[in-house]
Amino acid sequence: MIRHDLHIHTRASDGVLSAAEVVSMAAAAGLSGLAVTDHDTLDGLAEARAAADKAGLRLTPGVEISSAVDGFEVHILAYEFHVDSPLLTQLFGEQSTRRRERAEAFLKTFQERGLLPATARLPPAQSLGRPHLARLLVASGSAHTMSDAFDRYLVPGTPTFIPKPLPRGEDVVEIIRSAGGVTSLAHPGHAVPHRVVRALIEAGLWGMEIDHPAHDDMLRRYYSELADRHGLGMTGGSDFHSPASAPVGSHGVEELPF
Numbered sequence: 001m002i003r004h005d006l007h008i009h010t011r012a013s014d015g016v017l018s019a020a021e022v023v024s025m026a027a028a029a030g031l032s033g034l035a036v037t038d039h040d041t042l043d044g045l046a047e048a049r050a051a052a053d054k055a056g057l058r059l060t061p062g063v064e065i066s067s068a069v070d071g072f073e074v075h076i077l078a079y080e081f082h083v084d085s086p087l088l089t090q091l092f093g094e095q096s097t098r099r100r101e102r103a104e105a106f107l108k109t110f111q112e113r114g115l116l117p118a119t120a121r122l123p124p125a126q127s128l129g130r131p132h133l134a135r136l137l138v139a140s141g142s143a144h145t146m147s148d149a150f151d152r153y154l155v156p157g158t159p160t161f162i163p164k165p166l167p168r169g170e171d172v173v174e175i176i177r178s179a180g181g182v183t184s185l186a187h188p189g190h191a192v193p194h195r196v197v198r199a200l201i202e203a204g205l206w207g208m209e210i211d212h213p214a215h216d217d218m219l220r221r222y223y224s225e226l227a228d229r230h231g232l233g234m235t236g237g238s239d240f241h242s243p244a245s246a247p248v249g250s251h252g253v254e255e256l257p258f
Helices: 019-028 045-055 086-112 130-140 146-154 169-178 194-202 217-230
Strands: 004-008 033-036 058-069 072-079 182-185 207-211 233-236
Touching (some): 019 033, 045 058, 058 086, 058 169, 072 169, 072 194, 086 169, 169 182, 169 194, 182 233, 207 217, 217 233
Parallel strands (some): 033 058, 182 207
Antiparallel strands (some): 058 072, 072 182
């Protein structure tokens, strides 16, 4: 039985609902607790904490950090860290700057190609990502759906793609450890190469996300066995972004593993 959903996004990054709204959804799903894990920002944490306290839910401090290992982009979930850690504050500041600069470069490219009007503007979010650009493309009529926008304009191999500068995954693991937290490799079933998993384990990775919408029974068994073999913790979550994605509480863990 799912009691804690440990992977949820809000509009503080690329989700579409507020932190208070996702907490309300967690309560409606009968959960005992949740983690708000926005991309490279803690901006939604205070609102989530206030809403969780009001609803009688346990809120686990969380974040999803974009990084790279051996040239491959990986997302690392972090939990139970000290939110006022100077190293974390510095990392999130750098990530926010990188994200905005990249989003502005995307916006300029799309405007120059006539895919977006000159009046198009980025939202004020501190943690801008490709979904924000995809929504603009859909709204302008240059793409039919979010998936269409990604496939045509926002992924490697497309003529408009702009790479994202990323910190080393090994460094992220160490920064979270120094901030008193634990790290879990997000959705390893998203074709994460084994060499990348091995490098993160060697760097001190605490756990792996086992229950995720992208993992079928075979992948859950595979990564559970891999986690057991290396003495890693196991996490899970819906990776909720919008009502069109897997519902809050559909994936997660029965008991908190940390």
